[in-house]
Amino acid sequence: xxxxxxxxxxxxxxxxxxxxxxxxxxxxxxxxxxxxxxxxxxxxxxxxxxxxxxxxxxxxxxxxxxxxxxxxxxxxxxxxxxxxxxxxxxxxxxxxxxxxxxxxxxxxxxxxxxxxxxxxxxxxxxxxxxxxxxxxxxxxxxxxxxxxxxxxxxxxxxxxxxxxxxxxxxxxxxxxxxxxxxxxxxxxxxxxxxxxxxxxxxxxxxxxxxxxxxxxxxxxxxxxxxxxxxxxxxxxxxxxxxxxxxxxxxxxxxxxxxxxxxxxxxxxxxxxxxxxxxxxxxxxxxxxxxxxxxxxxxxxxxxxxxxxxxxxxxxxxxxxxxxxxxxxxxxxxxxxxxxxxxxxxxxxxxxxxxxxx
Numbered sequence: 001x002x003x004x005x006x007x008x009x010x011x012x013x014x015x016x017x018x019x020x021x022x023x024x025x026x027x028x029x030x031x032x033x034x035x036x037x038x039x040x041x042x043x044x045x046x047x048x049x050x051x052x053x054x055x056x057x058x059x060x061x062x063x064x065x066x067x068x069x070x071x072x073x074x075x076x077x078x079x080x081x082x083x084x085x086x087x088x089x090x091x092x093x094x095x096x097x098x099x100x101x102x103x104x105x106x107x108x109x110x111x112x113x114x115x116x117x118x119x120x121x122x123x124x125x126x127x128x129x130x131x132x133x134x135x136x137x138x139x140x141x142x143x144x145x146x147x148x149x150x151x152x153x154x155x156x157x158x159x160x161x162x163x164x165x166x167x168x169x170x171x172x173x174x175x176x177x178x179x180x181x182x183x184x185x186x187x188x189x190x191x192x193x194x195x196x197x198x199x200x201x202x203x204x205x206x207x208x209x210x211x212x213x214x215x216x217x218x219x220x221x222x223x224x225x226x227x228x229x230x231x232x233x234x235x236x237x238x239x240x241x242x243x244x245x246x247x248x249x250x251x252x253x254x255x256x257x258x259x260x261x262x263x264x265x266x267x268x269x270x271x272x273x274x275x276x277x278x279x280x281x282x283x284x285x286x287x288x289x290x291x292x293x294x295x296x297x298x299x300x301x302x303x304x305x306x307x308x309x310x311x312x313x314x315x316x317x318x319x320x321x322x323x324x325x326x327x328x329x330x331x332x333x334x335x336x337x338x339x340x341x342x343x344x345x346x347x348x349x350x351x352x353x354x355x356x357x
Contacts, residue, residue: 019038029142030158032071036070039058056077059073064158069160097201105131106130124197130146166234168309193208261313267285
């Protein structure tokens with residue numbers, strides 16, 4: 001039984017109405033252009049979150065080779081995905097925004113401001129790093145954040161996913177999960193105030209407790225250099241009553257549906273989560289007689305837990321990924337030590353799986 005190890009944020013799930021329409025915008029805005037997998041199938045294991053019955057869907061995982069996690073772009077094909085019945089505000093419970101990394105935030109801000117409407121002013125966070133917000137065409141907030149970690153330089157204004165901002169009811173109650181099981185054990189800042197740099201987002205002019213977490217360890221493993229370091233920001237509303245962003249909706253409906261981690265040692269992780277009071281609510285290993293899942297272009301094991309407010313956290317132990325998909329060449333990760341990084345030339349080869357509009 002392999003030891004448990006979390007290698008980084010693999011992706012954030014985004015529920016949309018049309019995969020290709022959304023993907024085209026994410027490619028243009030954030031350089032998310034490398035296809036890891038794409039599949040039309042039935043989501044048969046997510047019954048606790050899909051009304052108790054399997055749901056047909058179209059999903060694609062795409063990444064930016066400059067580094068960072070990917071976007072799992074997801075839409076129902078046999079039902080109309082539902083939006084929130086209210087405008088989610090900062091502090092509401094769930095994933096409020098996705099952090100996208102940039103080595104040159106000021107340049108990225110200038111580019112985005114010329115191309116898109118509603119880009120917020122460039123501001124400094126409490127740790128003095130520069131950042132700004134913009135919405136995709138579907139109303140999902142993204143935060144472009146200063147970061148000096150890249151995998152390769154493709155002359156794009158941003159990389160991929162650097163982290164997320166999650167609304168919680170009680171930061172202290174949430175910390176054992178985020179700083180313990182998930183390993184975000186380093187506090188960058190922990191402040192309670194009305195923050196000027198948040199005024200541009202819905203609800204951002206209220207009082208919050210805000211804690212930014214990153215990890216003290218240098219991540220290792222197959223794709224650790226591509227995924228890079230990450231951060232999670234927890235936000236707790238002080239003077240308002242937060243609502244669940246996904247209340248009365250399905251996983252896969254419109255918005256940020258989950259935060260997914262690339263991991264090793266699913267069996268150890270299952271035991272740790274049970275002992276900490278976060279049992280798996282979905283477990284593909286048990287559901288498939290320990291054979292895992294196979295999405296044609298990628299394969300592995302996945303599971304889900306909920307944070308104290310019901311935000312969905314996914315874990316994926318990847319077993320197979322496409323390298324030269326055009327030629328049917330895939331990489332079997334079961335034959336590699338879980339702390340050994342893949343050679344850069346192999347990871348770079350994934351850029352040949354680029355998405356064409």
